[in-house]
Amino acid sequence: MRKYRVTYAALLVSSLVAGQVAGSITAPAAHAAPAAKAPAVSAPAAFKFNSVPMGAGVTAVLENINIWSQPGGSILSYTLKYTNSGNSSASLMHYFSRVVTPGGSALPGNPLGADALKKKVGAKETLSVTYYVNVGQTSSLQGIKISMLVWDAKTKGYLKQTGSFGVPANYSTTAPAGTSLSTVMNDIPVAASADSLQLYKYSGKVYAKVGVSLTNKGNKVLSDPGYSAYLVSASGTSFELALSGTQADYKIQPQEKRSIYYIAEIPAYLKTDNMKLQFTKKDETAKLELAKSSYKLPAASSPNLVVGSGVVKKIVVNNNTVDTLLRNANVYAQDADAVWTFQMQLKNTGNKAVTLPSYDLAVKSVKGKVFPVNSKGVSGVTLKPLETKIVPLTVRVPLEVDQSGLQLMMIESVGAESINVPESNGNGESTGNTGNTGNTGTPSTAAPATPTAKMIFPVAYFVIPYALRTEVTSGQEYMTTNSYGSFSYSIESLQRYPWRDDDILAARLRITNTQNVSLTLPELKGTIKLDKENLPVTTELYMDNKDSSVLAPGKSAELYVLGKIAYTSEFQDMRIVLNGTQNSETAAFLDFSINNSINSIPAIEKGKSYTISGKGKTASVQENRTTIYPGESHNLVYTELYLSSEEKRQSKMARLQAYYKTKDGQYFEAGSSQSENSASPGAKQLVVLWAKVPKATDLADVSLYLGAGIKEGKLIEAKEEATGFVNVAALQLNPQANVPKNTLESTVLYPYTISVLTSEGKRMKSSDTIDITMNYSLRKDNIYDAGVLEHKLILQITDPLGIATEKVLTLGTDLIEGTNNQYSFSLSRPLYKTMDGGAYKLAFYDEFQGERLMLGSQSFVVTNVVPNKTQE
Numbered sequence: 001m002r003k004y005r006v007t008y009a010a011l012l013v014s015s016l017v018a019g020q021v022a023g024s025i026t027a028p029a030a031h032a033a034p035a036a037k038a039p040a041v042s043a044p045a046a047f048k049f050n051s052v053p054m055g056a057g058v059t060a061v062l063e064n065i066n067i068w069s070q071p072g073g074s075i076l077s078y079t080l081k082y083t084n085s086g087n088s089s090a091s092l093m094h095y096f097s098r099v100v101t102p103g104g105s106a107l108p109g110n111p112l113g114a115d116a117l118k119k120k121v122g123a124k125e126t127l128s129v130t131y132y133v134n135v136g137q138t139s140s141l142q143g144i145k146i147s148m149l150v151w152d153a154k155t156k157g158y159l160k161q162t163g164s165f166g167v168p169a170n171y172s173t174t175a176p177a178g179t180s181l182s183t184v185m186n187d188i189p190v191a192a193s194a195d196s197l198q199l200y201k202y203s204g205k206v207y208a209k210v211g212v213s214l215t216n217k218g219n220k221v222l223s224d225p226g227y228s229a230y231l232v233s234a235s236g237t238s239f240e241l242a243l244s245g246t247q248a249d250y251k252i253q254p255q256e257k258r259s260i261y262y263i264a265e266i267p268a269y270l271k272t273d274n275m276k277l278q279f280t281k282k283d284e285t286a287k288l289e290l291a292k293s294s295y296k297l298p299a300a301s302s303p304n305l306v307v308g309s310g311v312v313k314k315i316v317v318n319n320n321t322v323d324t325l326l327r328n329a330n331v332y333a334q335d336a337d338a339v340w341t342f343q344m345q346l347k348n349t350g351n352k353a354v355t356l357p358s359y360d361l362a363v364k365s366v367k368g369k370v371f372p373v374n375s376k377g378v379s380g381v382t383l384k385p386l387e388t389k390i391v392p393l394t395v396r397v398p399l400e401v402d403q404s405g406l407q408l409m410m411i412e413s414v415g416a417e418s419i420n421v422p423e424s425n426g427n428g429e430s431t432g433n434t435g436n437t438g439n440t441g442t443p444s445t446a447a448p449a450t451p452t453a454k455m456i457f458p459v460a461y462f463v464i465p466y467a468l469r470t471e472v473t474s475g476q477e478y479m480t481t482n483s484y485g486s487f488s489y490s491i492e493s494l495q496r497y498p499w500r501d502d503d504i505l506a507a508r509l510r511i512t513n514t515q516n517v518s519l520t521l522p523e524l525k526g527t528i529k530l531d532k533e534n535l536p537v538t539t540e541l542y543m544d545n546k547d548s549s550v551l552a553p554g555k556s557a558e559l560y561v562l563g564k565i566a567y568t569s570e571f572q573d574m575r576i577v578l579n580g581t582q583n584s585e586t587a588a589f590l591d592f593s594i595n596n597s598i599n600s601i602p603a604i605e606k607g608k609s610y611t612i613s614g615k616g617k618t619a620s621v622q623e624n625r626t627t628i629y630p631g632e633s634h635n636l637v638y639t640e641l642y643l644s645s646e647e648k649r650q651s652k653m654a655r656l657q658a659y660y661k662t663k664d665g666q667y668f669e670a671g672s673s674q675s676e677n678s679a680s681p682g683a684k685q686l687v688v689l690w691a692k693v694p695k696a697t698d699l700a701d702v703s704l705y706l707g708a709g710i711k712e713g714k715l716i717e718a719k720e721e722a723t724g725f726v727n728v729a730a731l732q733l734n735p736q737a738n739v740p741k742n743t744l745e746s747t748v749l750y751p752y753t754i755s756v757l758t759s760e761g762k763r764m765k766s767s768d769t770i771d772i773t774m775n776y777s778l779r780k781d782n783i784y785d786a787g788v789l790e791h792k793l794i795l796q797i798t799d800p801l802g803i804a805t806e807k808v809l810t811l812g813t814d815l816i817e818g819t820n821n822q823y824s825f826s827l828s829r830p831l832y833k834t835m836d837g838g839a840y841k842l843a844f845y846d847e848f849q850g851e852r853l854m855l856g857s858q859s860f861v862v863t864n865v866v867p868n869k870t871q872e
Helices: 009-024 113-117 830-834
Strands: 052-055 058-068 075-084 095-100 106-108 126-134 145-151 159-166 181-185 188-202 205-216 228-232 238-243 257-266 276-283 288-296 313-317 320-334 337-348 359-364 370-373 388-398 407-414 455-463 477-482 485-499 502-513 525-530 538-543 556-566 573-582 585-595 610-612 619-629 634-645 656-661 667-669 671-673 684-694 703-711 724-732 747-749 752-764 769-780 792-798 804-809 818-828 839-848 851-865
Touching: 052 145, 052 159, 058 095, 058 145, 058 288, 075 095, 075 288, 106 126, 113 126, 181 288, 188 288, 188 455, 205 228, 205 238, 205 455, 228 257, 257 455, 313 455, 320 455, 320 477, 337 477, 359 388, 359 455, 370 388, 388 477, 388 585, 477 585, 485 585, 485 703, 485 724, 502 724, 525 538, 525 556, 538 724, 556 724, 610 724, 619 851, 634 656, 634 851, 656 671, 656 684, 667 684, 747 839, 747 851, 752 839, 769 839, 804 818
Parallel strands: 752 851
Antiparallel strands: 052 058, 058 075, 075 126, 095 106, 095 145, 145 159, 181 188, 188 205, 205 257, 228 238, 228 276, 238 257, 276 288, 313 320, 320 337, 337 388, 359 370, 359 407, 407 455, 477 485, 485 502, 502 556, 525 573, 538 556, 573 585, 610 619, 619 634, 634 684, 656 667, 656 703, 671 684, 703 724, 747 752, 752 769, 769 818, 792 804, 792 839, 839 851
């Protein structure tokens, strides 16, 4: 910080005697600029003062003079240029100036800042020195004189007046409207002019916006010089101006021209004729605010801020133009509100990155009711050159409010970090309280107004077209644009099918990139809402090839949005919302409504194949056989499917999920057994499905609602538990009645085939035991990979008395693989002692989940054996 120190006794003496000579100092007419010869309206640079001789070849001339009101009195500043035409330097300690007020007071001028260190004028040189004086309550330059004095020991009081500068009555320091003024800012030559004065009314307040054109005439970058700016009325009332948020920290390149805007709140009753813009700068040494250049403003105008539907509003931010456009406005009713959704499109049309200032958004009705809109996606957003961003916006407006004629207000905050829309009185009506602190707009002629802490300044009122949201229809393609890009979407199907105690609503969407650049899909999360219910449905998303989230131009991706609802639920329409995440914030991706146009589940004819599509899990499914296991109170429907891999690499197949559907619309969840092993290309796996159904259930036209199981948004494998399933189709089954064979040859219980070659039963005479041997062959077939098959082979032996005995035979253990193997067992009963021959019957049963099917049976003879004497 520069400090002013008085180091010469002569200056001190002159200050002490100033009061003594003040009353006798007058300006000789020969040295004053005659008022009659001045132009009618003079700019600061237009009027030239005559020079005053200071002696020994030194002259002084008044270059400029300004006055500015301060709380402690008006500060008058003036600059004197000294010219030394002599051959030796001249000391400034011998030259003095006094400001003579209209009341006759003579006040010594004090040099400003670094000028206090200027001691002399070199030979053949010129030197400018700026002085200041506190002139008290004097607020005008009219009647002001600057008296010039030199040190003279022979003169009474030691000071001799050599001349004076009288300020003409019509002298003005203000540049006329439309006139460019050559001035200096930060030691850089600048051409400046006041271009505009615009008045805005908002929330019961009036705001003035002043436009200044600055042209950098130097060879260095001109940054904000740190001036204070004031709007001054014709009566002298001043209002401090704040630099617009779109101009913060401006920099003007050499030879560049730029418009800078300032804003102030003014009283509604203030007359705005003949207003001027005044710049001041604080002198750090004197701790005073000094007047700099000023400009007369053109007549005030009130711009039309209303932006028509579909019209682009251009906003200039730091000399970059940003196109703003309100688009895709839609509305739908929810509870007692109309829910409006629309998008704000922002495009930087310049060649430099630009950061928008803080904006507030609110929707205003024709009767002035105001409803705030979250503006987080607009305020402070940074746009690269030619970058476009789409910001989704939502607002709820009570249905009792007239929905036609709504406007989206875009409001800028000046002089604060955050902004607020006008407070509401509970009915959505603005109270006019914007939360401002500081100046309330009351003017003061004694001192500049205290700057406003926060100003809420309107930028644009976008007309919102009244348009009901169009319901999406399955199979139709719709175009949309969001912050991720432009694409089309269509609802390929909307299905409803069972899931345990609930139903699944599954919307299958196709998204197509319609841009000529790639479209990056975010990690999506979805919400489903039915009718006007506020509570969202539990939702899950599945997208094939999820890892490939980048769509090339023209490419498509399919995804499922699944929601679980009570199976008894009825609804008329549904809303689906998809959101992504940008910079840790939720960003809307897609939002649409669809009516209850549930598509029927596609049917697959008997014997045809069902196809599973999925990354690394593509396969076809075909029925092998379906049969019924009869039970006491329930029947068990049983299906075997062939799952054939269509991948070109070894991979694990998707878990199959299924429900049996009967002819009368009943659903039964199917249990399953499926291999957990990887399948080779073209290999088949055997998948077993089953369900217990009431005995009276008609299974004549049973079908299988079949799909691929998912969990956490991806297809799962056999060992995992599913939370839903997708790609559901109705596989028409062909139940086959069980016809037991009358022989035990080639009895199949996959993967085994057993053939009983012979069997013999023997009973010793008078014995209570029959010894039975069974000669068999057992072969295992490994053509199909299968999971754990819970089939049991039951051997039922019916003796000659008709009494049945059962044995559970474990294939591979009790019965071993091979040819001509023998299995032996005995039956003992007291009644056998009196039995004379007879026959017994062997029967094979397939037992599954506690229910049985007879596979085949065959009778054999019991032979009585007479023991020989040795045995006896």
